[in-house]
Amino acid sequence: MKTYKQKTDFLYIGVKLLKWYQTHKRDLPWRKSINPYNIWISEVVLQQTQVKQGMQHYLNFVERFPDVDTLANADEEEVLLYWKGLGYYSRALNLHKAAKQLVTDYNSEFPETYAELLKLKGVGKYTAAAIASISFHEKVAAVDGNFYRVLSRLFADDFDISNSRAFQYFSELTELIMPETDAGCFNQAMMDLGSEVCKPKNPLCSDCPLQDDCRAFAIGKINQFPVKLKKTKVENLALSYQFIYHDDQFLVKQRDTSDIWKKLFEYPKNLDFNDIDFIEEHEKVIQHKLTHRNLEISISKILIPNKCDFDKIKTENDFLSFSFTEAEQKSFPKPLHDYYIKYFS
Numbered sequence: 001m002k003t004y005k006q007k008t009d010f011l012y013i014g015v016k017l018l019k020w021y022q023t024h025k026r027d028l029p030w031r032k033s034i035n036p037y038n039i040w041i042s043e044v045v046l047q048q049t050q051v052k053q054g055m056q057h058y059l060n061f062v063e064r065f066p067d068v069d070t071l072a073n074a075d076e077e078e079v080l081l082y083w084k085g086l087g088y089y090s091r092a093l094n095l096h097k098a099a100k101q102l103v104t105d106y107n108s109e110f111p112e113t114y115a116e117l118l119k120l121k122g123v124g125k126y127t128a129a130a131i132a133s134i135s136f137h138e139k140v141a142a143v144d145g146n147f148y149r150v151l152s153r154l155f156a157d158d159f160d161i162s163n164s165r166a167f168q169y170f171s172e173l174t175e176l177i178m179p180e181t182d183a184g185c186f187n188q189a190m191m192d193l194g195s196e197v198c199k200p201k202n203p204l205c206s207d208c209p210l211q212d213d214c215r216a217f218a219i220g221k222i223n224q225f226p227v228k229l230k231k232t233k234v235e236n237l238a239l240s241y242q243f244i245y246h247d248d249q250f251l252v253k254q255r256d257t258s259d260i261w262k263k264l265f266e267y268p269k270n271l272d273f274n275d276i277d278f279i280e281e282h283e284k285v286i287q288h289k290l291t292h293r294n295l296e297i298s299i300s301k302i303l304i305p306n307k308c309d310f311d312k313i314k315t316e317n318d319f320l321s322f323s324f325t326e327a328e329q330k331s332f333p334k335p336l337h338d339y340y341i342k343y344f345s
């Protein structure tokens with residue numbers, strides 16, 4: 001780490017931030033209590049999702065699954081259904097597994113320390129730190145992209161945030177400004193400052209409580225921080241589907257692979273129609289971006305005019321068939337969901 005002055009020289013910054021937070025904190029439903037269950041669900045919903053989009057999903061989820069026991073006892077399919085629209089369904093599967101783990105190993109109570117929380121399925125350093133600090137007042141920093149950005153600018157620190165040691169580095173940097181008490185509020189203040197004021201593009205420095213202390217602002221180099229040398233590697237992936245239908249039914253199968261879209265429903269692929277009448281209507285190509293993948297999805301629309309033929313394909317290939325109403329009770333990857341919605345509209 002760069003050589004900074006004595007740790008205590010910067011603690012006033014954290015105190016200032018806490019003061020700002022008291023009057024500027026966002027009014028969010030999960031902040032009404034410090035119940036670890038609610039904090040946990042909200043943090044997982046908000047990974048990869050903006051607060052605005054995540055809010056209603058969070059409310060629906062905790063209304064249906066208000067506590068660890070209800071979540072653990074629910075059907076996996078229903079948990080996935082309540083995740084519909086949020087994407088990255090592995091998060092929902094992990095929540096479900098961790099709830100079961102809490103029931104079995106922890107008597108349905110949350111462990112109260114960062115180290116113990118890390119043992120839960122799908123709970124990483126950030127989520128464990130958020131729960132430990134907000135619900136159990138442990139002094140641990142919930143370091144995420146907001147921390148990287150605010151701290152790099154505050155100290156005009158050019159440590160590369162794509163470096164594998166970035167998490168450790170910025171955790172240590174946080175120590176310089178983190179007050180001894182109120183870790184939960186401090187972490188939430190950093191989240192709010194990062195997302196509302198010190199935004200990635202066009203930060204609102206004139207509204208920033210830390211402007212007087214911000215080195216990047218002082219030297220007029222805000223746009224040079226944070227430094228990110230390695231670009232995120234994105235893989236291109238092509239997928240071909242067949243939307244095979246008869247009347248109001250179409251064929252589907254549940255994915256069981258462990259890569260993308262685990263446990264979600266998808267359309268058939270690569271089917272031959274040797275002795276069966278079919279009409280291939282058209283093909284649609286959809287571009288869909290995931291965090292590390294650019295998908296090119298082509299879907300051929302295939303009508304099977306004869307009901308017996310449709311049933312034969314279904315049985316021989318171990319498919320299911322859904323109507324629109326049935327499909328809406330299941331979970332599909334977003335592009336496939338959007339496709340059948342168009343078909344039925």
Ligand code: SF4
Pocket residue numbers: 150153154197198199203204205208209210211214216217222
């Ligand atoms: S002054 Fe601007 S760049 Fe510096 S911390 Fe505040 S918002 Fe971020």
